[in-house]
Amino acid sequence: MQIKGIKDGILVRLEMDEWDIQRGELIDQINAQETFFKGAKLALDVGEQVLHAVDLGRLRDELSEKGITLWAVLSESSITRETALIYGLSTQLQAPRVPSTRNSGGLPIEGEPALFIAKTLRSGNKIVTKGHVVIIGDVNPGAEIIASGSVVVWGKLRGFVHAGAEGDEKAVICALDLSPTQIRIAGKAATAPKRKGKPRAEVVKIQDDHVVAESWRNKGRL
Template identity: 40%
Template sequence: MAAALIQAIDGQQPHLLRLPAQEGSASALEEVRYVLGSSLPPPGPVVLEAGRWLLRLPDLRQLQELLAALQLELVRVASHRPETLVAAAALGLDTDPGPSRPAPPAAAAGAPAPDLLVHRGTLRAGDHLQGEGSVLLLGDVNPGARISAAGNVLVWGRLRGVAHAGVTGNREARIVALQLRPLQLRIADVVARGPEGLPPPGLAERAQLVDGEIRIDPAAPDFSG
């Protein structure tokens, strides 16, 4: 199924640009070029429904430039992929992780945990955000707040509270943030304090276990690694 364009009924609503349910041989840019070539909408804002497509910063920049050349403004990206949401936020776009899914039934022992919990907003002192899989926070973690996950902890903001990744013992889990300045870091059963200096300009930071110790390194701002 190709990309679909739902034009706004009036000038108050944005156009809806929906990518196919599954990624195919064509890139997202090619899909959008095809649908715009067959049905060019009037100028106005556009909401992109990316679904499970993995769109990084360069991909979204190209889409943004393509739309801008047609007097269309990309204003929001809806996606089920945390990497796509983070890349959209990096471009200053509104993001939407999609409607909340109902809680799954209790899993049998050894079954994989839910893959991602997305939360938008700052965690303040006394708050605790916890996920059974990985957690993506679009906001800051203030001192006195906690964020924890059985998988990875991803923070599109400043991490200055307490973060615990791999709470069930996953030593491959990572903690990634735009600024990693926590009061305490934990990965599985290993504990460390955050660095005191500022991170390299334009780079996120990643904490992971290396030889049994938590090491913090620069990371790509799309959280890919």
């Protein structure tokens, strides 16, 4: 089973198996990580599984009892897709919406959606997402973030981060205190040298084909 954070909540991809087994595994997973799933919007990728209204209705009720909203079911099966539509569920992940806001001068500022997490990631936590990630908290050794966009850590970065994981060399990694196990941007990897002196906010990016870290104070902009 694969669990991914996506822009619209959580995407769970089930391994192909009997539906009862798939459903059981999903519920076990949710029970094991109650806090993670609680209140989540869930998109479920069931692959080729053929689902009828009874199955899906029962699952949706079970999930809603656990505080989880099932909003999308992805499937190669047209029967399953029809079933999903009966329940008013989406059958595809929406195209990313780009919210635009206006500043006081009336000039539009383009922004991109990001996954926002206001807690410390401990060893064993792993975030895989399309788009950007913002963490308010630390990223401890043994925790992993893999994002197709940029990663901002308002805290200490001591775990593993891969930004621009789908090849975007413009992606950056920012942290208040940068001492990661390993850092990657697009196809380039780097480890942090032993830091001397006080921690400082830094930005990591690719410059002239190398991963470089710069003090935020010296640079101030990307």
